[in-house]
Amino acid sequence: MAEHAYAQQIRRYFEACNEGDYDKLMSCFTPDAVHYFPAGLPDVPWRGADTIARKWVWCVENLGSQWTIEKILVSHDSNEAVIEWTHWKSKLGTALRGDEWYVFDEASGLIREIRAYYASPADKEVAINELVDFDYPARGYHLGPRAR
Template identity: 85%
Template sequence: MAEHKHALTIRRYFDACNEADYDKLVSCFTEDAVHYFPDGLPDIPWRTADTIARKWQWCVENLGSQWTIEKILVSHDSDEAVIEWTHWKGKLGTALRGDEWYIFDKESGLIKEIRAYYASPADKNVTINELVSFDYAGRGYHLEPLTHSKAKEV
């Protein structure tokens, strides 16, 4: 069975994030897209495809960010999806796990809204922010970032 078009868009978006590829990032979003986050980050929410792309480029450059997708669920009756991810911050030696809710534009199929939810508050005293006592390894989750040849070139 072929992967759903919304899942393919999400995978393309994460590849673009890991590659810090501005044009590829922007191509995943409607021009007026919004990315919402929990409290604690400056200048949120991020509004417009341009802003989202530039912020993720900054994260790759300054934090050594890489992301892995752990799970994707796509709605069978609406233009929505939810994913579980890990944000690896290589230069800080930390990681954060969480979920995102995606809303897609019905006509274009592009992402028009993302709502991010963190597995836990970003605790600066732990190296990987994740659920306490959850068996990440046993459930097949990534325990380190993937190596991306394009990401290394950035």
């Protein structure tokens, strides 16, 4: 069975993030896309494809950011999908797990909106921000970033 076009677009977006590829990131979004985040980060939400692309390139260059997709679910009756991810920040020696809801432009298939939800508050005292007592290894989750 072929992977749904929205799942393919999400994978392409994460590939562009991991590569720190501005142009590829731009090509994943509608020009007016919005990326929402929980409170605590500066300058959120990120509005516009250009802002989103520049911010992720900055994270790759300055934090050593790499992302892995753990799960993708695509709605059968709307232009939405949800994923579970891990954000590895190698230069800081930390990671954060969370979910994101995606809304796609039906005509173009591009990402119009992302709403990020973290598995836990971003606690600077722990190496990996994740759910307490959840057996990540037994469930097949990534335990480190993929090699570039």
